[in-house]
Amino acid sequence: xxxxxxxxxxxxxxxxxxxxxxxxxxxxxxxxxxxxxxxxxxxxxxxxxxxxxxxxxxxxxxxxxxxxxxxxxxxxxxxxxxxxxxxxxxxxxxxxxxxxxxxxxxxxxxxxxxxxxxxxxxxxxxxxxxxxxxxxxxxxxxxxxxxxxxxxxxxxxxxxxxxxxxxxxxxxxxxxxxxxxxxxxxxxxxxxxxxxxxxxxxxxxxxxxxxxxxxxxxxxxxxxxxxxxxxxxxxxxxxxxxxxxxxxxxxxxxxxxxxxxxxxxxxxxxxxxxxxxxxxxxxxxxxxxxxxxxxxxxxxxxxxxxxxxxxxxxxxxxxxxxxxxxxxxxxxxxxxxxxxxxxxxxxxxxxxxxxxxxxxxxxxxxxxxxxxxxxxxxxxxxxxxxxxxxxxxxxxxx
Amino acid sequence: xxxxxxxxxxxxxxxxxxxxxxxxxxxxxxxxxxxxxxxxxxxxxxxxxxxxxxxxxxxxxxxxxxxxxxxxxxxxxxxxxxxxxxxxxxxxxxxxxxxxxxxxxxxxxxxxxxxxxxxxxxxxxxxxxxxxxxxxxxxxxxxxxxxxxxxxxxxxxxxxxxxxxxxxxxxxxxxxxxxxxxxxxxxxxxxxxxxxxxxxxxxxxxxxxxxxxxxxxxxxxxxxxxxxxxxxxxxxxxxxxxxxxxxxxxxxxxxxxxxxxxxxxxxxxxxxxxxxxxxxxxxxxxxxxxxxxxxxxxxxxxxxxxxxxxxxxxxxxxxxx
Numbered sequence: 001x002x003x004x005x006x007x008x009x010x011x012x013x014x015x016x017x018x019x020x021x022x023x024x025x026x027x028x029x030x031x032x033x034x035x036x037x038x039x040x041x042x043x044x045x046x047x048x049x050x051x052x053x054x055x056x057x058x059x060x061x062x063x064x065x066x067x068x069x070x071x072x073x074x075x076x077x078x079x080x081x082x083x084x085x086x087x088x089x090x091x092x093x094x095x096x097x098x099x100x101x102x103x104x105x106x107x108x109x110x111x112x113x114x115x116x117x118x119x120x121x122x123x124x125x126x127x128x129x130x131x132x133x134x135x136x137x138x139x140x141x142x143x144x145x146x147x148x149x150x151x152x153x154x155x156x157x158x159x160x161x162x163x164x165x166x167x168x169x170x171x172x173x174x175x176x177x178x179x180x181x182x183x184x185x186x187x188x189x190x191x192x193x194x195x196x197x198x199x200x201x202x203x204x205x206x207x208x209x210x211x212x213x214x215x216x217x218x219x220x221x222x223x224x225x226x227x228x229x230x231x232x233x234x235x236x237x238x239x240x241x242x243x244x245x246x247x248x249x250x251x252x253x254x255x256x257x258x259x260x261x262x263x264x265x266x267x268x269x270x271x272x273x274x275x276x277x278x279x280x281x282x283x284x285x286x287x288x289x290x291x292x293x294x295x296x297x298x299x300x301x302x303x304x305x306x307x308x309x310x311x312x313x314x315x316x317x318x319x320x321x322x323x324x325x326x327x328x329x330x331x332x333x334x335x336x337x338x339x340x341x342x343x344x345x346x347x348x349x350x351x352x353x354x355x356x357x358x359x360x361x362x363x364x365x366x367x368x369x370x371x372x373x374x375x376x377x378x379x380x381x382x383x384x385x386x387x388x389x390x391x392x393x394x395x396x397x398x
Numbered sequence: 399x400x401x402x403x404x405x406x407x408x409x410x411x412x413x414x415x416x417x418x419x420x421x422x423x424x425x426x427x428x429x430x431x432x433x434x435x436x437x438x439x440x441x442x443x444x445x446x447x448x449x450x451x452x453x454x455x456x457x458x459x460x461x462x463x464x465x466x467x468x469x470x471x472x473x474x475x476x477x478x479x480x481x482x483x484x485x486x487x488x489x490x491x492x493x494x495x496x497x498x499x500x501x502x503x504x505x506x507x508x509x510x511x512x513x514x515x516x517x518x519x520x521x522x523x524x525x526x527x528x529x530x531x532x533x534x535x536x537x538x539x540x541x542x543x544x545x546x547x548x549x550x551x552x553x554x555x556x557x558x559x560x561x562x563x564x565x566x567x568x569x570x571x572x573x574x575x576x577x578x579x580x581x582x583x584x585x586x587x588x589x590x591x592x593x594x595x596x597x598x599x600x601x602x603x604x605x606x607x608x609x610x611x612x613x614x615x616x617x618x619x620x621x622x623x624x625x626x627x628x629x630x631x632x633x634x635x636x637x638x639x640x641x642x643x644x645x646x647x648x649x650x651x652x653x654x655x656x657x658x659x660x661x662x663x664x665x666x667x668x669x670x671x672x673x674x675x676x677x678x679x680x681x682x683x684x685x686x687x688x689x690x691x692x693x694x695x696x697x698x699x700x701x702x703x704x705x706x707x708x709x710x711x712x713x714x715x716x717x718x719x
Contacts, residue, residue, distance in 0.1 A: 038514055086494045145697045148441060148494050149644045156637055156690040164683035318502055321495070358513040360632075364506025367445070370499030371481075374491040381490070 016380055020326045023372035024340075031365050038357060045355045052350025053343035057221045059350065061197075061230035065302060067342035069094070069294040071239040073320030074327065074334040075246045076129075076290030081329050082250060083283035084263040085140065089133060089151025090291035091317030092158030095309045096132045097125035097295030099162055102185045102306035103170060105299070109189030117192050122238075122296050129292015130285040132158065137284025141277035147284065155317065162309030170306065184307035194233045194301035201227040233301035239338075242290065246331035259283045291317065315363070319345065322366050325373045341366075406548070408672060413552045415668035416661065417560065418626060422447070422618040422635070423660035424563035426642035427649070428570045429614025431656055434646050435574065436607040437587040437709035438486050441497020443615045444639025445504020446478040450616030452508040455623035455630035456515060458522045464624055467522075468559075471620030472613045478504065479612015483605045490713035501639070509632040519631055524624035525557035559617075559625040566614075570653040583607055587707035590714040600714045615639065641693060648696045650705040659696070663689055 015022075032042035053063045073090045080087035101121040108117050136154055139145035166183035175182050201207075206227045210220040225232065250256035261269040262279045270276050294316065299306060306312065323341050327333030348362035403411075426443050433440045453474035458467030478500065485496045530543035530550075544555035574580040585593040586603045594600050618639075623630045641663065649655025670685040 034510075088498060139694070139698055143698045145694070146647060148497075149640065149647065149697060150694050152637070152640045153644070153690040153693045157687050157694075160683040160687040160690075164681055167683065168681070318498065321498060325495070358510055360506050360509035360513065362506070364503055364510055367499050367501070367503030367506055370502060371485060371491075371496060374496045374499060375485050375489045377491060378489045 012383055016383065017328075019376045019379060020328060020337075020373055023376050024326070024369055026372045027365055027368035030368055031361070034361070034364070035357065040355050040357055045351050045357055048354035049347030049351040050343070052354070053347035055221075057224035057228065057230060059346060060221065060225050061232040062346045063339060063343040064225075064236055065231050065233070065342070066345050067338040068233075068235045068239045068301070069298055069314075069316045070320055070323050070342055071243060071334055071338035072290050072294035072297065073316045074323035074338055075239075075242055075331055076287035076294075077320050077324035078327070078329050078331055078334060079246065079250070079259065079283050079290070080287035081324060082263045083259045083280060084266070085137070085280055085284050085287070086148050087133065087136075087151055087284060087287045088148050088317065088321070089136060089154045089288070090294075090320050091310075091313040091315070092151070092155035093129040093132045093288040093291035094295040094298070094313045094316060095155075095158040095162050097129040097292030098299045098306055098309075098312050099165060099170070099295075100128040101125040101296040101299045102188065103165075105188040105192045106170075106186055109192040114191035118194065118300060121192070121300060122293060125296025125299075126289045126293040129295065130289035132292070133288020134281055134285040137281040137288075140284070141280040159309045162306070166306060166309075172305070185305050187305045188299065192300060193304060194235055194297070196230070196301075197226055197232045197234070198229045200234060231302065235297040235301035238293070238297060240335065242293070243331045243335050246290075250331065255282070291320075319366055322370055322373075325370065403676070408676070410548055410551050412665065412668045412672050414555070415671060416665040417552065418556060419664035419667050420660045421560045421563040421621045421626060422638055423642050423645060423663060424566060424657065425614045425618035425621060426639055427645040427656045427660060428566050428653055429611035429618070430643055430646045431570065431611075431649070431651060431653060432574075432583065432607040433604075433611035434710055435587045435651055435707055436583045436604045437590060437707055437712060437714070438483070438604050438608050439493045439497065439643075439711045440479070440482050440486075440500075440608055440611055441494055441640075441643060442478065442482055442500025442504065443497075443611075443618075443642050444635055444637065445501035445508075446475050446482075446612050446615035447619035447622075447635045447639045447642075448504045448508040448633070449478055450475045450619030451623040451634060452511055452619075452630055453616065454620030455522060456511070458524065458624050459516070459520060462523075464523070464525055467524075467624050468617065468620055471616040471624075473616070475616015475619070476609050476613040478616070479609040480605070482612065483608035486608065486713070487601050487604045490715065493711045493713075505633060512630060512632055516630070519629055521629050522624060524626075524628040525559050527555055527557050528561075530554050557625050559621045563621065564657075567653045567657045574653065584707075586714075587709055590709050590712075594714070594716060604714075615642075618642070637690075641689065644693045644697060647706075648693070648699075651707060652705075663692070666692060 028046065032046070035042040035045050053059050073094065076090060077087060101124065104121050104124055105117060108120070132154065136145070136147045136150040139150050140147040163183055166185060167181070170185045171181070172184055172186040174186070175184070209228050210216070210224045213223070215223050250260060258269070258274045258279050259282070261272065261274055262276050266276050295312070298312060303312065319341055323334055323337040326340070327337035344362055344365065348359040351357055351361070352359045426447060430440060430443055450471040454467040454471030457470035458464050461467070482496065482500055485491045486493050528544070532539045532541050544550045546554065574583065582593065582598045582603050585598060586600050590600045619635060622634060627634070645656055645659040645663065648659040649657070666689050670688055673680050673685045674682050
């Protein structure tokens, strides 16, 4: 077989799609060098990391629990980045979403039917995140304020508002009684908890444990993940549903088309009659909506109370960016990306216990991955340039 | 309110802290001014500051020599700047996102090093505060200039690191406006194509400015860990690196503007600290929030936009346009 132009294009497309993976491997290799310098066997460390995150039901459950906010935040980042709006403010947007969710659930959870409170909280968290993000969106659109800086500042403001509310109006009355005054809210009324997987399995009559059914190995762990009591909650369905919705929104609706058009070339979009300013605010608002929803889901599904803002947002605003980049700014690509990076965060904890490498290693690793992914884009750009130069090989690419 | 302090003492206290606290902002923001004037937005300043803070602290802690500590911080900062330059100039990567990557790398790496090399929060003898005592220049008197009421207390009782930060402002102004170097930097940031056609190497200029900016960001971090606070804690810069980037916008890309912004910010910070010291009836969370709120308001000021370097955040590739 002679090498044809067609084959080269195919090969390049494959490499293009694999670039994020190559970037992650590159970051892991640099990380391995660091581990060696720290006198740790990198194979042992990475084995502890990945087996801790993926090899058994508890690790997997924790991984999926972290993947939920990562995916939701990541979806928001995808929308913003598609419009060429850089939203670094997901931390703050998540925090304000979590705050309003906590407030409403504590206030109404005991008197209203639970499905109503849960729905209201999810909607309110989403709207609050959207509102919080549309401030920097507006400032960018109308006053040309750099959105990277304004969103970072908005994060700090959200954190302080959180502390203010948790020390004052929203503090757990029990803390005041006990005189300890730790800034956290009361536990949400139990009916407002999002059902966990084990609850759902129970509704369908699955109550036996894997041991009862003599299931071992892979199937045992999978069965355990779905049926036995773990922290895994149904927020996962919300997140995956949202990923599909964002895909439909971006590629099957006019507004989604406008967002992508503004991102690709604002001048051309304006010429085509798209209102660029409004689109910028909209994409920022939508981006914040998903972060706010992530905050609501974290409170209802996992924490069941609001505490230190930065521990609730847990760096998802930044790791969500890594998820979006790794998923090639595609909502469906963000699903496996969120599971991979959820695993990395969980695995960091396991690695710390197994080989005593501090968990912050993962933060540095995330930074390296971002640097490698953005650097690797030079490859795609060069290819795109060649394609322009040789129009015969041009192909439809989304 | 605490009745033990006179109004004058409070004002002196605020002014003194204000000058002190401007130091990290000044180093970082002046360095960033150079990078941005040449067209590169380095958002990783926060991460570089953390690495500089740790590097400076650790070397001082191990050797007991604070000068070596400062050099280490400058070196670490320059290396981080070089990485940013490579990514943004040679690889033409998106500058905003690579900056966030550099921030995460610096945050993670400095914490990792802190946890593995030190483990607990330690203290060092950093740069001491000068007193300008007459005895030190051979005059037989135990009078020190820092004892001069108000003026001496506010201005003449800082460490050499603090004075260095303020001295940097006229130097930066002179380099940017009065030297060929400055002309090249401004040309590359304003119109890289034209600069390139006149034989100025865009890449070389940007490498120099971003590396130099990194060096100063490293010193900015060290100014916290071996001069102002004399400890290292994880994430101790607490967003000051990001504020420094914002200050460059606020100061409309000029050293003097940056100086005014840095002083405004540090005074608000000092005020906020004194509000807590005096136990005024303002929630501390609201007080802490003020500098950030102020940043957003400052960024929204419309009259400065025209001064932004035209090629800021735009990678340069020969043959484009």
